Amino acid sequence: MVIGFIIGCEIAFWIVLGLGLLLRYPLRRPTAGAVVLAGVPLVDLALLVACAVDLHNGATAGSTHALAALYLGFSLAFAHTVVRWADVRFAHRFAGGPEPEKPANRRAHEWRLFGLAAIAWAVTCALLAVGIWWIGDPARTAALKNGMGQVSMVLVIWFVVGPLLTSNTSGRKQSTSKTKRR
Structure with missing residues (x-):
């Protein structure tokens, strides 16, 4: 049931966005x-309620609940x-808005996205922790606890392939250009 709600909410998100x-x-x-x-x-609220x-009806929390x-x-x-x-792309296409711009500072952009990912991680872990506390039965919440570890690993990978590699690449470009000027 939960996986169906996740898929339905994803579809509903894009329908509401497109309609708006x-x-x-x-x-x-x-x-x-x-x-x-x-x-x-409201789409997110529907998934939370589902x-x-x-879980209130006695389901054992599974990987779909963690998802x-x-x-x-x-x-x-x-x-x-x-x-x-x-919105920027629709405004450009349908209302004569300016063309969407690429981020001027790639490193700052990656750090901003990582900050949002950290917020997503914190919200996810908080929801999983509340689920573990609310159910109160370790046998029924093992998947939620595992979900915390998995989402933490995703955040670490995001950090490495996002801001860390972008920062190192930018640093090399700056030091290379300083060397060429001398």
């Missing part, structure tokens, strides 16, 4: 578009960024 942007730009109804876009968090009901927590954490941390990314 469609109203805002091609249909020229910016207020209605803003109202629909403000409803994006998981809580499933739902990750989805919620990611959605809460990144939803605004995704909406803004799509």
Whole structure:
């Protein structure tokens, strides 16, 4: 049941986003578009309620419940960024807005994304911890505890392939250019 809700919420997220942007730009109804876009968090609330009901009804927490927590954490941390990314592109395409720009400072961009990933990690771990506490039965919550370790590993990998490698690459470019000037 939970995996179906995750898939449904992902589909609903993109439908709500698309509808909000469609109203805002091609249909020229910016207020209605803003109202629909403000409803994006309701999709996350539906998933949270579905998981809580499933666990309350005695289900043993599985990897799908941990995945739902990750989805919620990611959605809460990144939803605004995704909406803004799509909004800029829709504005450019349908309302004569400026062309989307690439980040001027790649290192700062990677650190910003990593900061959002850290927020997603914190929300996910908090939701998993609340689930473990709420259920109160280690036999039924092992998957939630494992989920904490898995999402922590994802954050470490994100750090290495994101800001760490970007920072090192930028540092090499700067030191190389200083050497060439001498």
